Amino acid sequence: MSPRSQSVNEELRRRSRERLLQATVDLVSERGYEATTLADIADRAGSARGLVSYYFPGKRHLLQSAVHRLMHSTLTAAVERAPRTGDGRELLARAIDAILGLAADHPVLMRTHMAGILQEQGFVQCPEQQRLAQVLHSTMERYGSPDPDADYPLLRALLMGAVFAQLLPGAPMPPARLRAELFQRYGLDWDLGVPPDSEPPGDTRHDFAGDS
Numbered sequence: 001m002s003p004r005s006q007s008v009n010e011e012l013r014r015r016s017r018e019r020l021l022q023a024t025v026d027l028v029s030e031r032g033y034e035a036t037t038l039a040d041i042a043d044r045a046g047s048a049r050g051l052v053s054y055y056f057p058g059k060r061h062l063l064q065s066a067v068h069r070l071m072h073s074t075l076t077a078a079v080e081r082a083p084r085t086g087d088g089r090e091l092l093a094r095a096i097d098a099i100l101g102l103a104a105d106h107p108v109l110m111r112t113h114m115a116g117i118l119q120e121q122g123f124v125q126c127p128e129q130q131r132l133a134q135v136l137h138s139t140m141e142r143y144g145s146p147d148p149d150a151d152y153p154l155l156r157a158l159l160m161g162a163v164f165a166q167l168l169p170g171a172p173m174p175p176a177r178l179r180a181e182l183f184q185r186y187g188l189d190w191d192l193g194v195p196p197d198s199e200p201p202g203d204t205r206h207d208f209a210g211d212s
Helices: 006-031 038-045 049-055 059-080 088-105 107-117 127-143 148-167 175-185
Strands: none
Touching: 006 038, 006 049, 006 059, 006 107, 038 049, 038 059, 059 088, 059 107, 059 127, 088 107, 088 127, 088 148, 088 175, 107 148, 127 148, 148 175
16 A cells, blocks of 8 residues: 555644544533543544644643634635625625624633633634634725724724623623624624624614715
8 A cells, every 4th residue: 555645644634633623612612611621522523632732732722723713614604605795894794793693602612712812821823813814804905994904903802802792701792782883883884794683772773884
């Protein structure tokens, strides 16, 4: 049997890493962070325990990479979904709705992610985070930002702040209110993206049209 080519080996490693990331998302969502072990993750992914340490320096790093992968895939699916569009305002609306939707769909996972960022380890730089950054940067470019290099980090900060506010234990803010604030800031029509069934908070629909 001839040895596998480099490209085949790289693809196998990529798939193995992806399985570990997906297993992390699934298990932390189901059990919480503390109740999920690296052995659990390896077992769910069908991988050897040693592979986890080979790809990731620790559980916190693995979690952040897994969440960044989820955010990237969710955001990419949102901006590229049918009907495809080149309208930068529609794309930004879809991006905002996608990230806010993650807080609603994966509250345990996203709350754990936010808590980890605020701890000593801070913000993990990883390939998944870089891909997420590229999509957000591209979205700001297509939106028409005159300085996407400066505006992209601000958008990221606003989105993470909205996720935190939506998940704050004991005092969560309504997603529609957070959406309204973001849409108003960027001059987006309420009907863009994936609007909720309810009217804008305070019935301020006219405030969202063409203010930018």
